[in-house]
Amino acid sequence: MKIWVPADAAARACGADEVATAITAAAELRGVTVELIRNGTRGMVWLEPLVELETPEGRRAFGPMTPEDVTALFDAPDSHPKAQGLTEEIPFFKRQTRLTFARCGRIDPLSLMDYEAEGGLAGLRAAIARPPAEIVEEIVTSGLRGRGGAGFPTGIKWRTVLGAKASQKYIICNADEGDSGSFADRMLMEGDPFCLIEGMAIAGLATGATQGYVYIRSEYPDAIRVMRAAVEAATRAGILGADVLGSGRAFRIEIRVGAGAYVCGEETSLLNSLEGKRGVVRAKPPLPALEGFMGRPTVVNNVLSLAAVPWIMAHGGAAYNAIGINRSRGTIPLQIAGNVKHGGLFETGFGITLGEIVTEIAGGTASGRPIKAVQVGGPLGAYHPTSDFDLPFCYEEFAGQGGLVGHAGMVVHDEGADMLALARFAMEFCAIESCGKCTPCRIGAVRGVETLDRVAAGDPSALPLIEDLCNTMKLGSLCALGGFTPYPVLSAIRHFPEEFTPMREAAE
Numbered sequence: 001m002k003i004w005v006p007a008d009a010a011a012r013a014c015g016a017d018e019v020a021t022a023i024t025a026a027a028e029l030r031g032v033t034v035e036l037i038r039n040g041t042r043g044m045v046w047l048e049p050l051v052e053l054e055t056p057e058g059r060r061a062f063g064p065m066t067p068e069d070v071t072a073l074f075d076a077p078d079s080h081p082k083a084q085g086l087t088e089e090i091p092f093f094k095r096q097t098r099l100t101f102a103r104c105g106r107i108d109p110l111s112l113m114d115y116e117a118e119g120g121l122a123g124l125r126a127a128i129a130r131p132p133a134e135i136v137e138e139i140v141t142s143g144l145r146g147r148g149g150a151g152f153p154t155g156i157k158w159r160t161v162l163g164a165k166a167s168q169k170y171i172i173c174n175a176d177e178g179d180s181g182s183f184a185d186r187m188l189m190e191g192d193p194f195c196l197i198e199g200m201a202i203a204g205l206a207t208g209a210t211q212g213y214v215y216i217r218s219e220y221p222d223a224i225r226v227m228r229a230a231v232e233a234a235t236r237a238g239i240l241g242a243d244v245l246g247s248g249r250a251f252r253i254e255i256r257v258g259a260g261a262y263v264c265g266e267e268t269s270l271l272n273s274l275e276g277k278r279g280v281v282r283a284k285p286p287l288p289a290l291e292g293f294m295g296r297p298t299v300v301n302n303v304l305s306l307a308a309v310p311w312i313m314a315h316g317g318a319a320y321n322a323i324g325i326n327r328s329r330g331t332i333p334l335q336i337a338g339n340v341k342h343g344g345l346f347e348t349g350f351g352i353t354l355g356e357i358v359t360e361i362a363g364g365t366a367s368g369r370p371i372k373a374v375q376v377g378g379p380l381g382a383y384h385p386t387s388d389f390d391l392p393f394c395y396e397e398f399a400g401q402g403g404l405v406g407h408a409g410m411v412v413h414d415e416g417a418d419m420l421a422l423a424r425f426a427m428e429f430c431a432i433e434s435c436g437k438c439t440p441c442r443i444g445a446v447r448g449v450e451t452l453d454r455v456a457a458g459d460p461s462a463l464p465l466i467e468d469l470c471n472t473m474k475l476g477s478l479c480a481l482g483g484f485t486p487y488p489v490l491s492a493i494r495h496f497p498e499e500f501t502p503m504r505e506a507a508e
Contacts, residue, residue, distance in 0.1 A: 040191020141317030143329030148302025179378025355389025377406030441482025
């Protein structure tokens with residue numbers, strides 16, 4: 001009897017460990033031999049802990065489970081009140097296009113045998129058989145762009161590092177996932193760590209880098225534990241080390257833990273932290289691709305960008321490029337959170353509309369009240385009203401509406417949301433998290449909080465001031481923290497003027 005119980009952070013927070021203990025106890029009591037596998041989450045967080053039972057028809061899902069529900073799992077699974085049917089037939093799951101997250105939830109995260117059985121290492125073997133320039137051009141052909149922020153073309157970054165002359169080059173994985181409503185990096189590292197390792201190894205072969213680092217925020221203890229164990233296993237198996245899969249080329253990975261400063265999600269601040277310096281933003285140029293970690297050519301990519309690489313190398317850049325719209329190619333792992341019925345991770349091709357995501361996939365609000373706004377792209381992303389629900393989910397369309405895709409995290413708010421208070425939170429967040437490197441961010445955010453407080457108090461002169469201040473921050477900040485902070489504030493003013501009507505009337 002084979003049973004899967006997730007061991008990722010989301011499931012454990014919902015009581016998965018207690019459910020696993022109850023399953024072991026129930027099996028011993030009945031004299032039943034159970035193979036209990038602690039997998040990663042399938043991404044259907046509202047069903048966690050999601051227990052899966054192997055049957056001749058496939059894996060059947062039960063959730064959200066509690067220890068009290070375990071008895072019926074053994075005695076009457078067909079009539080179990082928490083039965084969800086075949087896992088991969090659940091509508092939320094069945095509708096997805098899973099490329100990056102194809103193995104998450106299906107395998108033991110630390111079993112290389114499971115990983116290879118589900119297609120793992122095919123991309124790395126394909127890369128070993130090709131010269132570096134061809135690997136890079138395959139990534140360029142795919143249209144893969146950064147999945148962690150500005151959406152810069154991954155292949156162009158790799159091409160720059162490949163062409164740079166240096167005795168040492170580096171691959172840095174940015175796993176400092178600090179955006180509210182974002183959890184895809186964590187989910188990938190906890191559920192399919194070898195996928196990230198394989199992607200980094202391919203990046204190393206493509207650019208001539210021999211050393212990689214995964215920079216993980218300290219708030220992710222489960223991801224840190226799994227990634228460390230996976231790197232050790234990959235090194236023992238010859239996937240990492242002095243002779244990657246017998247290719248004669250070297251690539252090693254170390255796990256580094258950051259202290260949790262939000263600004264260290266910005267690549268140059270991350271590099272400073274990785275070097276043991278204060279996490280502050282570096283002025284550009286020089287670009288990290290030419291002078292990055294320790295002053296050497298460095299690829300800095302997000303977890304999701306690197307984790308997409310093995311599929312691209314195994315199936316071809318053209319196959320990946322065939323998915324999506326405009327210059328947004330491939331799939332995007334959407335992270336749905338906030339006031340929704342069905343929160344979790346949903347991987348799909350670019351082009352699905354915002355309305356489809358929120359009303360159909362997420363099922364609307366958990367409160368049952370009408371949707372008021374959806375913040376897309378983390379705490380610095382714009383607030384989108386329901387009038388934006390026809391907006392296709394892609395980099396270009398969101399940029400055209402004064403927003404950003406960013407890490408593709410989204411937080412849904414119902415009609416009870418106070419948009420002025422949410423805008424203030426974004427400005428206060430920047431004031432707290434600013435590294436202090438540039439004046440617009442360091443001082444502008446503080447003045448912004450004070451000015452929004454004046455707006456809330458009914459000061460008629462404060463509203464134009466906050467708009468001017470936001471525009472100044474957009475133009476003058478060195479990094480995304482100060483540059484994007486105005487997005488939630490200006491979008492709140494633009495889309496929800498009724499929240500500011502008393503102040504406008506006072507000004508008149």
